[in-house]
Amino acid sequence: MLQNRFGKLAATALAGSMLMGAAACGGSEEPTTSAQPSGAASSAASAATGPKVGLAYDIGGRGDQSFNDSAAAGLDKAKAELGLAETNELEAGTGETEAAKEERLRLLADGGFNPIIAVGFAYSNPVKKVATEFPDIKFAIVDDAAAAAPNISNLLFAEHEGSFLVGAAAALKSKKNHVGFVGGVQVPLINKFEAGFIAGAKAVKSDIKVDVKYLTQPPDFTGFNDPAKGKTAAEGMFDAGADVVYQAAGGSGGGVFEAAKAAKGLAIGVDSDQAKTAAPELQGVIMTSMVKKVDVAVFDFLKSFTTNSVKAGTTTYDLKADGVDYSTTGGQVDDVKSKLDEYKQKIISGELTVPDKTS
Template structure:
């Protein structure tokens, strides 16, 4: 079924996107879209959209926190299937014109559109998550040391596996996801010699559904489990739900990503199979950018989060993980090593 682009609040129709927008007007700060009051922030979702229990939902949490604290009624726009960069440009332009500030592209696919639109609206702050290539005075590149959290996930996997085979499922074969794989593999190898890591990417491009196809994730995980894996780590957005489902069906461990997937309501029936999650604080990055605009001191340039800043971490919600002293000791030791520089985590 085709995903229809929409802004998830009610209000005045905007013909350009066939979406609806509502203005709260609770902030007196001026936007760049013609002197309107700032309505709040706007999110343009990545593939998978709201409800992925992962990356996009983390951004949503940051938006909702900003709404609560600042009295905003922000906007969130779903992606369309097979959309072009021109579609993304139109979406971001419409949000800027409506009076949203900041306007955030959730995912590296928005890089060309953010670069183009930011140049047209110099008084609006733009953010892009997971891309550090845009150098502009009104753009914040919200990026993370994903490899560091993934290293800790690898340590946990190596300390937990009984078969000495673990799996990695990447959504799309791109440099960002290579960082997750590289950190995970290094964490496994540094912790327990002889453990095999089986890796698989679901698609070559995002357009093929690598981040939005739970069935692809489930099939990949089933293949790795059949090959002996008893811990599988997924960095695959919405597709990761299929990996978790497969792990639960085979009674092996899954490691989640981006959000604390043990706590996600949509995954509640599988939570006892979610050992931990390699998290990155997308929610915090989104909120902090909105706050910086609210305070009149917008963040710009590269804003990179790490273990040292608390921007990436490993969740401890599952009691099985939290109460395993051997695993906890290994993870804490690795965390300290990364923070003090004695462990250098690879990114590829």
């Protein structure tokens, strides 16, 4: 989930002429892969002898202040602690086909990168296909369980559990008994966020009103990278009486924050602690964020690769595993933290089960 910030890509020496040639081809319907070095985002082969890691971002890439940036943070930690020999980070384009995603993964595999991490469920079919073609390479995919093979690790999260906590926070902080949810694209993954958020809000106030708006429907995934649409959706909710709006919309979330500031309302971030990463003038309206620790999952996978202990199949990062949580930056939920932590412990213990779908 994602926000395009000046197309900041990173790469290291991957059969240079192959990638540079690929970057010079293609048109707007199938955005091409770029492989330009980018300062700290690259690592030199001469500096370490560890693995060569390839990472394929979803739309927006490094700099989205959300989902992709969390994956990038995990890669950065691995660079610092695991002695990676090379890294190559490649970014997806808006509206591209699965064939373009397959080619991105093949470029990495052909360049000798192993392991390769795909960020986002949109890589499901491409990862499954390319992993079959390169059985000796380890692949990981974030947010997808459908791509299954002996060399694929599926890194999943209990987004509904984290969303329950911020839903409870929204209800506890709402003065109008009216909150909202803006989803980027109406797919099962984002429905998990919605389901948890509504359950959390209604656990606090059974009669609370929850507005729901999705920005686009598949196969249109631009809802994850359209701040203008996010702003319009949130404006409608604030105008209708909501005073807290939660966004699970990647790069479109910046527009939700803008609407919250204009309406003198509050917003809830997603994936990263967005009170730290959003534009400075918007950070104050973000009362909390549902933190989804993609960085932890990426680092764990890379560490397991260096110790020859990669596990194929599903690993789920839930509240019990500290894979999701809520943030407290800014102190705006300090007054309700004890109540949120009470809910958190009930979920961890199994006393409270959070729904992962709305119907």
